[in-house]
Amino acid sequence: MxxxxxxxxxxxxxxxxxxxxxxxxxxxxxxxxxxxxxxxxxxxxxxxxxxxxxxxxxxxxxxxxxxxxxxxxxxxxxxxxxxxxxxxxxxxxxxxxxxxxxxxxxDLESLSQIADLLVEEPELYRTVLRFHLKNGASYPMARQEAVSACLRGNDCSFLLNDPNNILGIEYLKALKRQKSRIIPYTIARRGAHYHDPDLHDSYSSASAIRSLLAYSGSAVHIDHAGQPESSGIHHILGELEHQVPESCLELLKDHHRIQYPICQNDFSLILKYKLLNKKQDSLIRYMDVSQELANRICAQLNHYFHYQQFCELLKTRELTQTRVNRALLHIMLGIKKKNVAAxxxxxxxxxxxxxxxxxxxxxxxxxxxxxxxxxxxxxxxxxxxxxxxxxxxxxxxxxxxxxxxxxxxxxxxxxxxxxxxxxxxxx
CATH class of the missing domain: 3.40.50 (Rossmann fold)
Incomplete structure (x- = not known):
């Protein structure tokens, strides 16, 4: 088997x-x-x-x-x-x-080459990485420059520009570090780009489909009798007919406005309650919360209106939207650095x-x-x-x-x- x-x-x-x-x-x-x-x-x-x-x-x-x-x-x-x-x-x-x-x-060979390099972290890699970080580059950019410096004969560092390549490299790193016997394979991601917001013929991104489902939870449509219709879900499912398998379409229909859609702002009051109960020095105990971010959270808390707005308010060039999202989620869920380290x-x-x-x-x-x-x-x-x-x-x-x-x-x-x-x- x-x-x-x-x-x-x-x-x-x-x-x-x-x-x-x-x-x-x-x-x-x-x-x-x-x-x-x-x-x-x-x-x-x-x-x-x-x-x-x-x-x-x-x-x-x-x-x-x-x-x-x-x-x-x-x-x-x-x-x-x-x-x-x-x-x-x-x-x-x-x-x-x-x-x-x-x-x-x-390209499993090139992804593996980068993964091996990132696991080993030779002196040249560490030196170039430190140089670019010291000169204000973001970590992803500094890492790409360091990989490029080490792979001059076969520079495939540009692969670090794409999200699924990056995640694939992390899988390969994990297999190597854990000395796993599992053999890796990769296949080409089919269809739209990871962040593509538009629907395509049959292989749209999850982002595009999520946006449509989120709209189904808020939009109001009028039926033929002039009465409000339950978010026009039939119209929306019609748009998704070629985007999701038929069995999934049935589940989407059966559970709409019963189990989904759920969005970040549905947790707004829960997060605010958590933040109001935290002091600045306690925030850094949570995963992904740096001292800089803890300072920003406390300084901006009076300007909190809802979850997504607060994330956007906190982000900077150094603190990406995703990093802020994760940090606030970890505070809300109580995920602490010391526990994860253990x-x-x-x-x-x-x-x-x-x-x-x-x-x-x-x-x-x-x-x-x-x-x-x-x-x-x-x-x-x-x-x-x-x-x-x-x-x-x-x-x-x-x-x-x-x-x-x-x-x-x-x-x-x-x-x-x-x-x-x-x-x-x-x-």
Whole structure:
């Protein structure tokens, strides 16, 4: 039994993701695809546009055999931390043979060359990096210059300009650092650019689809009888007909204004409450919060109107929008530097939280339970055997999910269901 591993957010699931699953199985000869997926919050430091179980169900209906949740401290971390956490989880499942990721360049050799360099960090690299940072360059630009200086004979540093290439390099770094036996492959990212805001024929970006779904949560349309229509969802789903698989379209229809769309500003009062209860010297305890950012948060707090506006207010040339997003999210969720440092120094994981699986793939779950280095959590009430650090990580995951679910239930007036009472998906 061959199993390919995939790392994803599916925010939301679309045709490009289905293509990724299909091609990953094809090029590796895998019988099954196991996915490590971000939970209710994603790597850009914002809440996912819809709950994790809805996104997991879409993946399972489109070819994934099983979906495991990436703990929130890694799902909302830097590209490096995200990759290390996800790769470690795939590796410790004990059943994954290969990893397939998308990239703009589809050039595994060049991506591997950069990854090797960044893992080794030779003296020339460190010297050039320090020089450019000292002269005011941003870290990404300084890193690219340092890579270019070290690869003059085969300068592929321009690959660091594209987001999927960067993430692919981080996956390769993580495999190397963790001495994993998993064999990497890459496939060309198909369709629109990662940040393309426009819909295309059939392979639009997740950004474009999210924008349309967000609009569906706020726009008001008038039906033929002159009455307000429920956000024109039928018109919007019509636009998405060629962008997402048919099974996903049905789920989008069934759960609209029941579980989604969710946006950053839905958490505005929660974040403000958290910030009002923090002192300047305590803010730097949280992941991605520098002293400079802590100072800016305290100086600008009286100008807080809503979550997204405050993020934009705080950003500078040195503090990117994504960095600010992540920092504020970590404050809101209570994700502290010392805790994450303890997790990463202790093999990253204490459990593998299974969100769902296909009934015709039960042998995959049995193999993970038999061969893996982590206990499989299918019911969170069974987690009493975890060590203290594992309990702390799980408590953080549960709190983050319950907070997200509370926002969903408040926004759409649906019944709240605690994370401990959520069942496992079986498709």
């Amino acid at each position: 061959k199993i390919v591993g995939l790392i994803a957010e599916y925010n939301p699931f679309h045709n490009g993701h289905r293509y990724h699953i299909e091609q990953a199985k094809k090029i590796t000869g895998a019988d099954h695809a196991v996915v490590v997926m971000s939970g209710d919050y994603v790597q850009r430091g914002i809440p996912a546009c819809m709950p994790k179980r809805l996104r997991a169900e879409m993946a399972l209906k489109c070819g994934a055999s099983a979906v495991f949740e990436l703990p929130v401290c890694y799902a909302t971390g830097s590209a490096e931390l995200f990759a290390e956490g996800a790769v470690s989880l795939l590796d410790r499942l004990g059943i994954v043979d290969t990893l397939v990721f998308g990239s703009e360049c589809n 997790y990463t120094s202790d093999h990253f994981h204490y459990y593998a939280h299974l969100l769902g699986f296909r009934k015709d793939s039960e042998k995959v779950i049995s193999a993970a339970a038999r061969n893996g280095k982590l206990p499989l959590l299918t019911r969170l009430y069974d987690a009493g055997h975890l060590p203290e650090s594992g309990q702390k990580m799980l408590t953080q995951d549960v709190l983050a999910s319950n907070l997200y679910t509370s926002v969903v239930t408040d926004k759409y007036k649906t019944a709240f269901k605690n994370e401990y009472n959520q069942g496992i998906l079986k498709i």
